[in-house]
Amino acid sequence: MVTPNAQTLVVSQGDNPSSDFFVHPHLAADGMRFAVAVLNGEPPPVATPLAGVVFVRYLTPAWRKWVEENRAQLGRLVFFMDDDLFDLGAHAGLPLRYRYKLWLLACRHKNWLQRMGVELWVSTPWLAEKYASWSPKVLQPQSPYTHSRPQKTLFYHGSASHGPEFEWLYPVFKQALEQDASLSVELIGNHKVRKRFADQPRVHVLHPMKWPAYQALLARPGRTIGLAPLLDNGFNAARAPTKFFDITQAGAVGIYADHPVYRPLVRHEHNGLLLPMKQQVWVDAILRLSKDDSTREMIRENAKKISHT
Incomplete structure (x- = not known):
């Protein structure tokens, strides 16, 4: 059972604009406490139930295994994307190395995400319409610069x-x-x-x-x-x-x-x-x-x- 003060875990490739423009402000606006984990790091032990887990753009086999082993304590599962990560055809013309990254960390995980009942959050109505069968939620971008200090x-x-x-x-x-x-x-x-x-x-x-x-x-x-x-x-x-x-x-x-x-x-x-x-x-x-x-x-x-x- 998820406790009222449970945190949401945001998994991403370190500091990144996708989290700062979309995911973090959305969670904060909903009054949700969250912690951040690095995608390429070791998945943490789940000592207490989480309110949810949000994967920002990418996923790895290690995190899939972690989800499967700890599913009962993870709350809602979410995948956020602000590019068309799941359609190989949309990647035509991109540098080969980047196309491989998109396949390795996103595209090949689509079926697994759907089997696990993961919610889809997207950044634009265009993406929401393309993946309408997934009932995605559109997040509005917020400025990450509001509280930044002059450098x-x-x-x-x-x-x-x-x-x-x-x-x-x-x-x-x-x-x-x-x-x-x-x-x-x-x-x-x-x-x-x-x-x-x-x-x-x-x-x-x-x-x-x-x-x-x-x-x-x-x-x-x-x-x-x-x-x-x-x-x-x-x-x-x-x-x-x-x-x-x-x-x-x-x-x-x-x-x-x-x-x-x-x-x-x-x-x-x-x-x-x-x-x-x-x-x-x-x-x-x-x-x-x-x-x-x-x-x-x-x-x-x-x-x-x-x-x-």
């Missing part, structure tokens, strides 16, 4: 020669993102950089670009803190402090390595931060600057005076 952009624009700096920054970004939900990270890097930072939330990796495109990028507003680490090696000894001008042009405050390259130009706490290459020191500085609007403004204005002379 401050922390950025590092490296090149292929900055591989060691990217690696050095990984734990810095990891700690900063964990401790300050208002921070996002912008990187310029190659496929290797994208893969390295793929497990971190709120990290955006831009492809390397030509100089005119980069100048236009810096002219767009919205960046808050720019980083310029330099590890002590022979190649870095020959660099010039041009990142000072890049960071200032971006409208941001710079944190620079306390290195001979930057010492002649950057005065600590005046027109930038000049820090030793110690990761925790950089994390602490990022978190402090993120919360101190007045200090950022003062440093930024002082940097602009130098940059524009």
Whole structure:
């Protein structure tokens, strides 16, 4: 028997727009408490009866087995889709790899879902009409941005020669993102950089670009803190402090390595931060600057005076 306070379990491939636009707001509007499980993770033990289980777009054999073994304690079963996932003909023209994913995680499970009496929720009247024999329920999209907080952009624009700096920054970004939900990270890097930072939330990796495109990028507003680490090696000894001008042009405050390259130009706490290459020191500085609007403004204005002379 389902208790009044029982939760609904939402099973999805991690954070995703389908859940945020449709499933989560629908459950919340109905006053339903819900928890989230990851599709590729281990299905949880069912200690107490659930109010229901909602599969968002996809299903796996492991979760099918879990449903069959625990059916009496799962309450209502629901499958939500916001694309035509069950019709192979509708997938013609899509990339072969994506078509295989749709077959593997959705299409081949259709008959099982119907045998198990799973309810169908869909995102549009078009889908509801196509699958009318299933008596689907149409969910209306809701904005997931209502309660989102403004983001401050922390950025590092490296090149292929900055591989060691990217690696050095990984734990810095990891700690900063964990401790300050208002921070996002912008990187310029190659496929290797994208893969390295793929497990971190709120990290955006831009492809390397030509100089005119980069100048236009810096002219767009919205960046808050720019980083310029330099590890002590022979190649870095020959660099010039041009990142000072890049960071200032971006409208941001710079944190620079306390290195001979930057010492002649950057005065600590005046027109930038000049820090030793110690990761925790950089994390602490990022978190402090993120919360101190007045200090950022003062440093930024002082940097602009130098940059524009």
